[in-house]
Amino acid sequence: MDVTAEPLTLLRERTSMKWRNYPGDVLPLFIAEMDYPLAEPIAEALHDAVRRSDTGYAAPANDLGEAFAGFAGNRWGWRVDPDQVASTTDVSVAIVETLRGLILPGDRVVITPPVYPPFFDLVAEAGGRVEPVPLLHGQTGWTLDLDALERVFLGGTRFILLCNPHNPIGHPHGIEDLIALAELAARHGVTVVSDEVHAPLTRAGAVFTPYLTVSPEAAEHGVCLTSASKAWNLAGLKCALIVTASERMRRVVTALPQEVSWRTSQFGLIAGVAAYRHGQPWLDGVLAALDANRGLLGDLLDAQLPGVPYSPPDAGFLAWLDLRSLGWGDDPSAAALERAKVALSPGPMFGTPGQGFARLNFACSPEVLSEAISRLAAAI
Numbered sequence: 462m463d464v465t466a467e468p469l470t471l472l473r474e475r476t477s478m479k480w481r482n483y484p485g486d487v488l489p490l491f492i493a494e495m496d497y498p499l500a501e502p503i504a505e506a507l508h509d510a511v512r513r514s515d516t517g518y519a520a521p522a523n524d525l526g527e528a529f530a531g532f533a534g535n536r537w538g539w540r541v542d543p544d545q546v547a548s549t550t551d552v553s554v555a556i557v558e559t560l561r562g563l564i565l566p567g568d569r570v571v572i573t574p575p576v577y578p579p580f581f582d583l584v585a586e587a588g589g590r591v592e593p594v595p596l597l598h599g600q601t602g603w604t605l606d607l608d609a610l611e612r613v614f615l616g617g618t619r620f621i622l623l624c625n626p627h628n629p630i631g632h633p634h635g636i637e638d639l640i641a642l643a644e645l646a647a648r649h650g651v652t653v654v655s656d657e658v659h660a661p662l663t664r665a666g667a668v669f670t671p672y673l674t675v676s677p678e679a680a681e682h683g684v685c686l687t688s689a690s691k692a693w694n695l696a697g698l699k700c701a702l703i704v705t706a707s708e709r710m711r712r713v714v715t716a717l718p719q720e721v722s723w724r725t726s727q728f729g730l731i732a733g734v735a736a737y738r739h740g741q742p743w744l745d746g747v748l749a750a751l752d753a754n755r756g757l758l759g760d761l762l763d764a765q766l767p768g769v770p771y772s773p774p775d776a777g778f779l780a781w782l783d784l785r786s787l788g789w790g791d792d793p794s795a796a797a798l799e800r801a802k803v804a805l806s807p808g809p810m811f812g813t814p815g816q817g818f819a820r821l822n823f824a825c826s827p828e829v830l831s832e833a834i835s836r837l838a839a840a841i
């Protein structure tokens with residue numbers, strides 16, 4: 462089905478962060494919200510819930526596990542046990558609470574910058590200490606730095622918060638890297654917490670591999686955190702999944718305080734079930750629209766900002782732009798906002814490797830994307 466971004470006049474009626482953070486003359490291409498209309502089956506499920514006044518607490522026995530298992534089986538051939546799916550408020554809460562259930566205060570937790578900025582704070586909120594092991598960027602693209610990971614595991618670090626597919630570079634980690642990580646983790650007694658919220662947005666032709674499927678070791682020591690929030694634009698509804706595939710990790714999740722699952726939002730749950738059960742045609746339409754924008758962005762940069770390297774992401778709607786050639790300093794998003802009235806996410810927030818970079822959200826109309834790049838080019 463065709464999915465098209467809404468026009469700016471309608472979008473500016475939205476009251477979410479994307480549309481309220483900046484004045485009306487700024488094009489907001491920062492936070493990870495999309496400009497497409499809500500998928501019809503989700504809108505219907507929410508309208509139905511309002512009609513029933515079904516606005517109470519989310520039931521602990523619900524359809525989310527079975528709906529996600531159906532989606533994961535269909536999309537990735539991943540056999541998820543619905544009984545090993547728990548829910549909570551959002552992926553951020555899932556990260557904090559899962560880590561809290563795993564670590565002791567002061568334990569080190571690896572993250573792999575440049576990476577989704579809240580990871581730094583979420584590890585700290587759970588009582589851990591961030592151990593950055595930056596990704597490597599070479600001829601063949603982005604990879605985990607397996608040698609550096611082994612060094613920190615040898616040094617006693619026992620936890621890693623993986624981002625797969627990786628925000629901000631839109632890279633689904635390759636299966637060889639994931640298998641190697643699982644081997645290292647098994648050898649050193651490491652637990653892998655894998656944030657897979659961007660996975661449904663993997664482009665046709667690219668491969669996303671769920672961490673828990675890569676080997677029996679990964680299933681044993683891994684836990685997947687995900688949500689329909691990114692792929693179906695439901696962040697405001699608040700519902701995320703904690704998925705396990707072993708008795709050992711199930712015990713970690715069932716030992717979390719009951720409040721963790723009680724804080725799932727009823728509307729988030731209803732929307733998530735509708736997304737996983739009936740949202741695939743809409744998702745495929747969004748993937749087609751994103752694919753067009755991914756190509757358009759490359760063309761626009763070639764024509765108007767030829768010094769800006771860009772690797773089209775294989776998953777998601779975020780482009781990681783190396784703006785160092787513009788001479789706009791460590792945080793080029795500041796100049797982009799001031800001179801071009803384009804709001805981007807500041808690269809340095811993603812960790813030290815983000816200096817001179819900015820992240821651009823292209824889940825918008827081709828017209829908005831073209832206007833944004835023209836504004837940036839004119840501001841140089």
Ligand SMILES: Cc1ncc(COP(=O)(O)O)c(C=O)c1O
Pocket residue numbers: 493550551552553554577624628656658659688690691696700701
């Ligand atoms: C990798 C990653 N994890 C988590 C989140 C936040 O998810 P939630 O809104 O469910 O907390 C995002 C949001 O963009 C993200 O990119």
